[in-house]
Amino acid sequence: MELSDGVIPEKLQVALVTPVFKANNNEEFSNYKPISRIPYFSKMLEEIMYKRIIKYLDKNNIILQSQYGFRKKHSTN
16 A cells, blocks of 8 residues: 555554543543544644645635635634
8 A cells, every 4th residue: 555545544543532531520421521642643644634625725716705714814803
């Protein structure tokens, strides 16, 4: 398998999930939030893909002008 196949290796898809206690009763499952730790390379790949996708969407005017979430210079304030 090569990266050019468009397939992410299985080892890069694994995250270590740690439950972190929020508040109230520590016996209740709903009082914990999951924190995922992913491999550094996976995080870099995610950032690269995000930038490429946003650039493509902006260049081809696919994102509506009223879309504000996760866009530079488009604050919801």
